[in-house]
Amino acid sequence: MNLSKIRYSISQAKKNVIRNGLMSIASLFTISCCLFILGLFTVITFNVNSFTTQIKDQCEIQLFINLGTDENRVSEIADEILTYPNIKEVVFHSREELYEYAMNDVFDGKEELIGNYTEEDNPFSDSYKITLQDISLTSQTVSQLEKIADVSHIENKQDVTNIVISASNAVKNLSAVVMLILFMISIVIISNTVRLTVFNRRKEINIMKYIGATDRFIRIPFVIEGIMIGFLGAILSFALISWGYIVIYAKFAESSFDVFELIPYINIAPLLCVIFIVFGCLIGIIGSSISMRKYLKV
Amino acid sequence: MIELINVTKEYDNGTLALENVNLQIENGEFVFLVGSSGAGKTTITKLLMREENVTSGEIFLNGEDITKITEKEIPYLRRKMGVVFQDFRLLNDRTVYENVEFAMRVVGASKREIRRRVPVVLNMVGLNYKAKMLPSELSGGEQQRVALARALVNNPSILIADEPTGNLNPKTAMEIMEIFENINQMGTTVIMATHAKDIVDIMHKRVIEVCDGHIVRDEIGGEYHDESIEN
Numbered sequence A: 001m002n003l004s005k006i007r008y009s010i011s012q013a014k015k016n017v018i019r020n021g022l023m024s025i026a027s028l029f030t031i032s033c034c035l036f037i038l039g040l041f042t043v044i045t046f047n048v049n050s051f052t053t054q055i056k057d058q059c060e061i062q063l064f065i066n067l068g069t070d071e072n073r074v075s076e077i078a079d080e081i082l083t084y085p086n087i088k089e090v091v092f093h094s095r096e097e098l099y100e101y102a103m104n105d106v107f108d109g110k111e112e113l114i115g116n117y118t119e120e121d122n123p124f125s126d127s128y129k130i131t132l133q134d135i136s137l138t139s140q141t142v143s144q145l146e147k148i149a150d151v152s153h154i155e156n157k158q159d160v161t162n163i164v165i166s167a168s169n170a171v172k173n174l175s176a177v178v179m180l181i182l183f184m185i186s187i188v189i190i191s192n193t194v195r196l197t198v199f200n201r202r203k204e205i206n207i208m209k210y211i212g213a214t215d216r217f218i219r220i221p222f223v224i225e226g227i228m229i230g231f232l233g234a235i236l237s238f239a240l241i242s243w244g245y246i247v248i249y250a251k252f253a254e255s256s257f258d259v260f261e262l263i264p265y266i267n268i269a270p271l272l273c274v275i276f277i278v279f280g281c282l283i284g285i286i287g288s289s290i291s292m293r294k295y296l297k298v
Numbered sequence B: 001m002i003e004l005i006n007v008t009k010e011y012d013n014g015t016l017a018l019e020n021v022n023l024q025i026e027n028g029e030f031v032f033l034v035g036s037s038g039a040g041k042t043t044i045t046k047l048l049m050r051e052e053n054v055t056s057g058e059i060f061l062n063g064e065d066i067t068k069i070t071e072k073e074i075p076y077l078r079r080k081m082g083v084v085f086q087d088f089r090l091l092n093d094r095t096v097y098e099n100v101e102f103a104m105r106v107v108g109a110s111k112r113e114i115r116r117r118v119p120v121v122l123n124m125v126g127l128n129y130k131a132k133m134l135p136s137e138l139s140g141g142e143q144q145r146v147a148l149a150r151a152l153v154n155n156p157s158i159l160i161a162d163e164p165t166g167n168l169n170p171k172t173a174m175e176i177m178e179i180f181e182n183i184n185q186m187g188t189t190v191i192m193a194t195h196a197k198d199i200v201d202i203m204h205k206r207v208i209e210v211c212d213g214h215i216v217r218d219e220i221g222g223e224y225h226d227e228s229i230e231n
Helices: A003-019 A021-057 A071-083 A095-106 A135-146 A158-200 A202-211 A215-254 A265-296 B041-048 B071-078 B096-106 B111-124 B140-152 B170-185 B197-203
Strands: A060-065 A087-093 A127-132 A151-156 B002-010 B016-025 B030-034 B056-061 B081-085 B158-162 B189-193 B206-211 B214-219
Touching (some): A003 A215, A021 A215, A060 A071, A060 A135, A202 A215, B041 B056, B096 B140, B170 B189
Antiparallel strands (some): A060 A151
């Protein structure tokens, strides 16, 4: 396709959008709404993914050593731990550190809750914080580590983690289904708008076919029209989502809620922008292509 | 040369429009296709433009069997032909110039070519002084001239016309026929399906009469004389 044909296609597409003014505006807003909801679920999915990753990164277990175990044995236990598979990192927490942490951070101001314990009468035992490579193998790793001599017990938060991961997966699946439905709705909407243009210009299409226009030449202005509406819809909904996200992010940052962090807007914006534009244009291309079929048969 | 060999066309609804038709048209000929409505004239023009395809048989255009070409090749076949209809089929929201220019745009002509060629063709049909007018501001004869200019602008080797004078008064119809005659004399093959007895009789061209899907007469310098057709 040469430059003159491309220019002609673009000018025709612009004329179509203007000629169908009200219908184009109606489509633009409907598509923006669909893309907005689509974007909302995308943002939720991004954050759920980020949260799941945070949880997975906290894939840790705490291994406690029997009280009274001597220092050498404590060090040996660290070496033994490292011989097992699925161990990413081992960090030692001495009983003194734990006592200090409990007194200063956990029970600060409420020392009566810790009873009559003193530093000499420290009730805590030495422990290792172990980071695992694969959270799904936690049970196997725990049963292996429990067999090490002088290990008192192991604490793990796998149940909680599993619940969080299942919930995240459910949200992700739901998002995927909603996104698919909205994508299809948007295609139907844009397809109807373009169908109206095609119907209005069926005589012209018919003449073009007799003159020797290729299907591609006839189709392209309508596809561009679909892309224009899809693209504008994408820009509009991207602006809305961005504004909403920035506001919510600021509120989140001000609040004391610190179970997980929202992804900063600047990290999410480029990918979100690309997704919106790709989806918008794709909706335009598919929608308009569907509408053209009937009228190309001459 | 156009050659139809044992062409049969049966439509999906079971209508047998043509049966074992054999026909040869040399380059540069002027041919009238005559016959009553539903005889098969328009089916022949549709097959030539590949608007329809044969049920059986072959159609050769300058040695190429156009019944075998793919859907994608059809536009390129049609660029070798100009087509004129009874109802003109002009774009009413575009000027005379734009209607003709449109045909050149479709085939990807450059602006320079368009600027050079459109005035020449409008001049040929005697409409250069009405280039900026809309079809609604023109008479029927003038609208048909625009349609002719559009059909000619890409220099087709064949001009197919389906009842081009059907909506015109006799005087205007004769003026249009003069233009067809001039085009033919410049070497373009003209194939015209018509019911216009006066025109066929005056022009004394080759007349091919179609009746119930068969060619029943093929006469050089013939007339539209068959009583059954006239009735």
